[in-house]
Amino acid sequence: MDMRARPYRSVLYIPGSKTRALDKARSMAVDAIIFDLEDAVSVEEKANARQTLATALAEDGYGRRMKIVRINGLDTDWGRADAEAVVAMQPDAVLLPKVNGPADLDALAEITGDLPIWAMMETPLGMLNAAAIAAHPRLAGFVMGTNDLAKDLQCRFRADRLPLMTSLGLCLLAAKAHGVVIVDGVYNAFKDDEGLRAECRQGRDMGMDGKTLIHPAQVEIANAAFAPSEEETDLARRQIAAFEEAERQGQGVAVVDGRIVENLHVATAREILAKAEAIAALASE
Structure with missing residues (x-):
C-alpha cells in the first residue's frame, strides 16, 4: 500500500509484557500498534516482555494493522537484545526512542538490517536534527514524544500547545520533505474526550498523519479526526470529475464551488480518495 494512502489515524501503545492487552489489540479498530518494550515495561519485566511479545507476534492475528515494536535505547542494558529479538519477530517496523541524529539510526540498522526504522522525536537535539534524521535511508516514520520533549524543554502545559509548536513544526517539515509518516504525540487525559478531539483536530490541521494513543477509549x-470527512471525499470526487472534463475541453483549469481547481488540487483529491478506500478496507476486516 502507498505510504501516503495507508491510514495511521490511530496508533495505540500496547505494553509488550501484557498478554491480555496483546490479545485484545487483535480486535481493536486501530490503524497501527506500537508494541512497547520501553516505558510501559518495568525493569524487572524487560526480558520477559521480549519473549511475551515474540510469542504474540508469532501467533499474529493483527490483520492489516501496522505492527511497530518500540525497543529500549541502545545505550541501555536491554536495547541490543531488544533489537536482535525484533529481527526475528518480523514486525513492519522498529521504533527507536530518543533519536538525536542519524548516527543513532546507523547503530540500529547495523543490527536490524533492512527492517524499516521509526524514530521517537522527543529531545531538543532531535528537533534540531529532524531533517537529517528524516533523510536517513532506513527511516520510515516519526513518532512525536511530546511528554519527554516538554520535560526537556521545561515548558508549561497549554491546551494550544504553543510552547511545542516550533518542535512540532520542525519535525513536520522534515517528514513532509522526505516523504515519511509523522504521528502526533499522546494526549494524557484519556477521559477528556473534548480535549482529545481538539488536539486531534489541531494535529490534523497541521498535517499530522495520525495520533499516538495511550488508551483504547481514545x-x-x-x-x-484523521479520516477524510464525507464533505472532503465528496469535494474530491467533484474536483477530479470537473478537472477531467476541463481537460477534455482543452483547458488546464476547472472551477468547483467557485474555486479554481488545478493539477495540485487533483493530486490532493486523489490522495484523499485513496486514504478513504484504505480505511474502508481496514474496516471491512
Missing part, C-alpha cells in the same frame, strides 16, 4: 475520536 481510538474512536482519533479515527474520526
Whole structure:
C-alpha cells in the first residue's frame, strides 16, 4: 500500500509484557500498534516482555494493522537484545526512542538490517536534527514524544500547545520533505474526550498523519479526526470529475464551488480518495 494512502489515524501503545492487552489489540479498530518494550515495561519485566511479545507476534492475528515494536535505547542494558529479538519477530517496523541524529539510526540498522526504522522525536537535539534524521535511508516514520520533549524543554502545559509548536513544526517539515509518516504525540487525559478531539483536530490541521494513543477509549475520536470527512471525499470526487472534463475541453483549469481547481488540487483529491478506500478496507476486516 502507498505510504501516503495507508491510514495511521490511530496508533495505540500496547505494553509488550501484557498478554491480555496483546490479545485484545487483535480486535481493536486501530490503524497501527506500537508494541512497547520501553516505558510501559518495568525493569524487572524487560526480558520477559521480549519473549511475551515474540510469542504474540508469532501467533499474529493483527490483520492489516501496522505492527511497530518500540525497543529500549541502545545505550541501555536491554536495547541490543531488544533489537536482535525484533529481527526475528518480523514486525513492519522498529521504533527507536530518543533519536538525536542519524548516527543513532546507523547503530540500529547495523543490527536490524533492512527492517524499516521509526524514530521517537522527543529531545531538543532531535528537533534540531529532524531533517537529517528524516533523510536517513532506513527511516520510515516519526513518532512525536511530546511528554519527554516538554520535560526537556521545561515548558508549561497549554491546551494550544504553543510552547511545542516550533518542535512540532520542525519535525513536520522534515517528514513532509522526505516523504515519511509523522504521528502526533499522546494526549494524557484519556477521559477528556473534548480535549482529545481538539488536539486531534489541531494535529490534523497541521498535517499530522495520525495520533499516538495511550488508551483504547481514545481510538474512536482519533479515527474520526484523521479520516477524510464525507464533505472532503465528496469535494474530491467533484474536483477530479470537473478537472477531467476541463481537460477534455482543452483547458488546464476547472472551477468547483467557485474555486479554481488545478493539477495540485487533483493530486490532493486523489490522495484523499485513496486514504478513504484504505480505511474502508481496514474496516471491512
